[in-house]
Amino acid sequence: MPELPDVAAVIDATVDEHAAELIGLRRDLHAHPELSWREIRTTALAESWLARTGWRVSPLPRTGLIAEIGDDGPTVALRADLDALPVPDLTDDPWSSTVEGVTHACGHDVHTSALVGAAVAIARVHELGQLPGRVRLLFQPAEEVMPGGALALIEHGALAGIDRIFGLHCDPSLDVGKVGLREGPITGAADHLEVTLTGSGGHTSRPHLTEDLTYALGKVVTELPAILSRRLDPRAGVSVVWGIVRAGSAHNVIPATGRIGGTVRMLDAVAWSEAEKLVPVLVEQIVAPYGVTAQVDYQRGVPPVVNDVESIVLLGRAVEQVVGLSGHVPTQQSLGGEDFGWYLDRVAGAMGRLGTRTPGGRTYDLHQGNLRVDERAVAVGAKVLAHAAVAALTG
Numbered sequence: 001m002p003e004l005p006d007v008a009a010v011i012d013a014t015v016d017e018h019a020a021e022l023i024g025l026r027r028d029l030h031a032h033p034e035l036s037w038r039e040i041r042t043t044a045l046a047e048s049w050l051a052r053t054g055w056r057v058s059p060l061p062r063t064g065l066i067a068e069i070g071d072d073g074p075t076v077a078l079r080a081d082l083d084a085l086p087v088p089d090l091t092d093d094p095w096s097s098t099v100e101g102v103t104h105a106c107g108h109d110v111h112t113s114a115l116v117g118a119a120v121a122i123a124r125v126h127e128l129g130q131l132p133g134r135v136r137l138l139f140q141p142a143e144e145v146m147p148g149g150a151l152a153l154i155e156h157g158a159l160a161g162i163d164r165i166f167g168l169h170c171d172p173s174l175d176v177g178k179v180g181l182r183e184g185p186i187t188g189a190a191d192h193l194e195v196t197l198t199g200s201g202g203h204t205s206r207p208h209l210t211e212d213l214t215y216a217l218g219k220v221v222t223e224l225p226a227i228l229s230r231r232l233d234p235r236a237g238v239s240v241v242w243g244i245v246r247a248g249s250a251h252n253v254i255p256a257t258g259r260i261g262g263t264v265r266m267l268d269a270v271a272w273s274e275a276e277k278l279v280p281v282l283v284e285q286i287v288a289p290y291g292v293t294a295q296v297d298y299q300r301g302v303p304p305v306v307n308d309v310e311s312i313v314l315l316g317r318a319v320e321q322v323v324g325l326s327g328h329v330p331t332q333q334s335l336g337g338e339d340f341g342w343y344l345d346r347v348a349g350a351m352g353r354l355g356t357r358t359p360g361g362r363t364y365d366l367h368q369g370n371l372r373v374d375e376r377a378v379a380v381g382a383k384v385l386a387h388a389a390v391a392a393l394t395g
Contacts, residue, residue: 033084073133107170117382148339165349174355180331190337201256236268318387
């Protein structure tokens with residue numbers, strides 16, 4: 001009886017064989033970024049890779065696709081997001097964005113290329129008869145908008161029969177070859193909040209004869225964050241931050257309308273479920289003494305990403321297989337939103353942070369047009385995802 005090939009070695013060798021092509025794919029995606037729900041070309045590129053490696057591909061109605069390989073048994077999902085941001089590319093790389101005002105400033109080009117690499121490796125494992133179950137790939141559109149594309153995929157059955165799901169997200173504060181892991185909440189719930197106040201307005205010399213809307217608006221700006229920190233569990237890490245404050249057009253006129261907008265973020269799913277009902281009540285109580293009328297538009301965004309303990313163990317073992325025991329490092333919690341949380345709200349799984357910084361090089365920030373990544377991260381991510389999928393299937 002012939003000796004069975006070592007699956008880990010097959011994964012690594014297959015990714016290494018295609019490493020240059022995968023970097024080429026990443027550069028192609030970076031040069032041709034597409035905004036949320038417009039990822040037509042990006043979807044087509046991913047589909048062409050999968051179709052020639054034996055995956056059963058199901059394109060989604062708008063953009064994105066679901067692909068599957070393997071036979072009966074446990075099923076593991078791997079996810080990558082496809083969309084770029086409405087941010088101008090400030091780099092001068094040969095593969096810089098050719099689309100004005102749009103670039104992959106969050107590393108989704110790396111995510112997509114890494115998942116394609118994992119797909120090629122997993123297809124090879126399946127071809128050798130070594131895949132003990134099924135793997136499903138989720139190439140997800142529209143992570144950068146709310147509601148995100150994760151909900152659309154779930155509605156199309158992306159999680160049906162799934163036992164576990166894994167994903168990676170670029171982290172430019174970690175060196176390439178490192179993957180940040182954390183049990184429990186790793187990113188926060190992120191909601192949009194807009195408050196519009198209306199009143200009679202009037203002259204600033206007679207505030208007692210008007211409804212001082214600007215003063216009331218200022219009270220909401222300062223008091224809502226303070227009150228929420230006392231009405232919700234402080235361990236939830238509740239954060240209310242305003243990005244828009246607009247009222248008035250003259251120094252001596254109390255305006256009749258004003259608007260503020262911002263985000264509400266937290267790390268706890270229970271607190272997240274309470275915030276939507278609590279915020280309008282608190283706003284009404286804050287403005288009541290000033291006689292103005294408040295309209296609250298609270299838009300729930302994404303839940304926190306809460307990593308399952310067993311999934312983190314499996315992801316950690318995958319990292320160790322790729323880069324050794326020192327490859328995975330603890331990572332901090334972030335209040336940034338990530339719609340991977342919708343998947344983990346339904347099935348067990350984990351998201352890790354994929355290092356993209358060149359050792360000794362500059363630390364960039366996400367969502368900035370000058371973001372550069374060490375492209376060796378593509379192969380690292382591909383191997384880690386493939387190893388994690390196989391490890392989850394074998395138990």
